Amino acid sequence: MNIQKTGFSTKLIHGGEIDDQFGSATVPIYQTSTFSFDSAEDGAKCFSGESDGYIYTRIGNPTISALEGQIALLENGFGAIAVSSGMAAATTIYLGLLSSGDHIVSTDAIYGPSRSVVEKQFVRFGFQATYINTADIEAVKNAIRPNTKMLYIETPANPTMDITNLAACAEIAHKNGILMVVDNTFCSPYLQNPLDFGADIVFHSMTKFINGHADVVAGIIIAKEDAIYAKLRNMMINMGCNMDPHQAYLVLRGIKTLSIRIDRAQENAQKVAWFLENHPKIAWIKYPGLKSHPQFQLAKQQMRGSGAMISFGLKSGFEGAKTLMNNVHLALLAVSLGGVETLIQHPASMTHSKVSVEDKNKAGITDDLIRLSVGIEDFNDIIEDLQQALEKI
Numbered sequence: 168m169n170i171q172k173t174g175f176s177t178k179l180i181h182g183g184e185i186d187d188q189f190g191s192a193t194v195p196i197y198q199t200s201t202f203s204f205d206s207a208e209d210g211a212k213c214f215s216g217e218s219d220g221y222i223y224t225r226i227g228n229p230t231i232s233a234l235e236g237q238i239a240l241l242e243n244g245f246g247a248i249a250v251s252s253g254m255a256a257a258t259t260i261y262l263g264l265l266s267s268g269d270h271i272v273s274t275d276a277i278y279g280p281s282r283s284v285v286e287k288q289f290v291r292f293g294f295q296a297t298y299i300n301t302a303d304i305e306a307v308k309n310a311i312r313p314n315t316k317m318l319y320i321e322t323p324a325n326p327t328m329d330i331t332n333l334a335a336c337a338e339i340a341h342k343n344g345i346l347m348v349v350d351n352t353f354c355s356p357y358l359q360n361p362l363d364f365g366a367d368i369v370f371h372s373m374t375k376f377i378n379g380h381a382d383v384v385a386g387i388i389i390a391k392e393d394a395i396y397a398k399l400r401n402m403m404i405n406m407g408c409n410m411d412p413h414q415a416y417l418v419l420r421g422i423k424t425l426s427i428r429i430d431r432a433q434e435n436a437q438k439v440a441w442f443l444e445n446h447p448k449i450a451w452i453k454y455p456g457l458k459s460h461p462q463f464q465l466a467k468q469q470m471r472g473s474g475a476m477i478s479f480g481l482k483s484g485f486e487g488a489k490t491l492m493n494n495v496h497l498a499l500l501a502v503s504l505g506g507v508e509t510l511i512q513h514p515a516s517m518t519h520s521k522v523s524v525e526d527k528n529k530a531g532i533t534d535d536l537i538r539l540s541v542g543i544e545d546f547n548d549i550i551e552d553l554q555q556a557l558e559k560i
């Protein structure tokens with residue numbers, strides 16, 4: 168069977184297979200740090216690239232390769248590089264593709280550390296960055312400088328749920344000879360394939376939807392072309408932010424149910440969004456599946472579903488948010504997202520606390536913003552839990 172021609176869910180079940188002499192139904196865990204060579208000549212060929220045999224797990228490992236092959240297939244990329252976390256993916260991309268004096272144009276409301284690592288660490292290496300609302304295409308055009316080398320997009324943005332037009336950004340990037348990177352964590356490849364809209368590099372925190380069971384921290388980078396893939400793989404190997412075979416095995420297990428988990432989670436999220444939109448204590452809500460979302464139409468064009476992430480604000484502001492978070496019983500008061508369990512958190516004081524107050528406000532990460540990651544529990548239990556906690560305000 169040609170796996171390339173199968174549907175998405177078939178790729179989830181069979182796309183991560185490798186040759187196995189015993190016919191194992193799952194990918195075995197090659198829990199080894201090193202691989203012996205058949206001969207001195209064979210070892211030299213592995214190192215020169217003449218042979219593609221495995222050498223050492225930081226460089227490559229069959230269990231990890233199975234996952235990389237599967238995700239490259241799901242994202243329609245040339246190749247994928249599995250790494251130890253989503254942040255390892257972001258830092259490998261920054262350090263692998265930028266040099267001192269290069270400028271990044273980026274979505275302002277991105278995962279807090281993806282921004283603060285540039286503003287607080289990589290400025291020491293001469294990186295420059297301009298953070299804007301990339302949902303505003305004119306702002307993207309105006310932010311480009313002669314030394315801009317990377318357009319870094321997160322859509323939907325964490326935590327504002329603003330949506331950036333991928334095709335329009337790719338056009339701007341390519342006209343200006345700039346690499347376009349998309350953090351696709353909020354969608355997973357099931358809901359969005361940025362490479363198909365012209366992006367050059369996509370990455371995921373697989374800690375979230377792809378693994379989906381709140382038991383692994385992991386990341387992956389997918390490159391559209393071989394030259395970028397080679398640069399990024401080389402950077403990963405040298406930084407040593409490789410994945411571990413056991414971590415890869417757990418993600419290979421979790422990913423099998425990605426489509427049915429997201430189908431259920433986004434069905435729940437839509438119902439929760441309608442409930443919150445009509446609740447008298449809610450001041451505003453942003454969910455791509457609501458007609459009130461400013462980019463409702465764009466979401467329909469570039470996403471195959473509305474996802475499971477919701478942001479909303481209470482009329483009673485941060486005080487009300489604290490009461491809500493302290494009174495939920497089913498939803499876990501926890502950061503992370505994209506798992507089978509419903510999670511609630513407060514980005515301004517938690518995930519985005521390292522971004523300055525001024526930058527947070529400019530990016531729309533206001534004090535009243537609460538973020539929900541809707542899980543796959545029975546929707547009436549999720550709503551009942553929110554209802555009783557909202558009554559405490």
Ligand code: LCS
Nearest residue numbers: 252253254278325352372374502503518
């Ligand atoms: N990109 C996005 C969009 C994320 O949401 C996260 C983590 C990362 C990258 C980094 O991935 P990690 O290294 O954690 O695997 N987001 C988190 C969040 O919103 N709450 O806790 C972690």
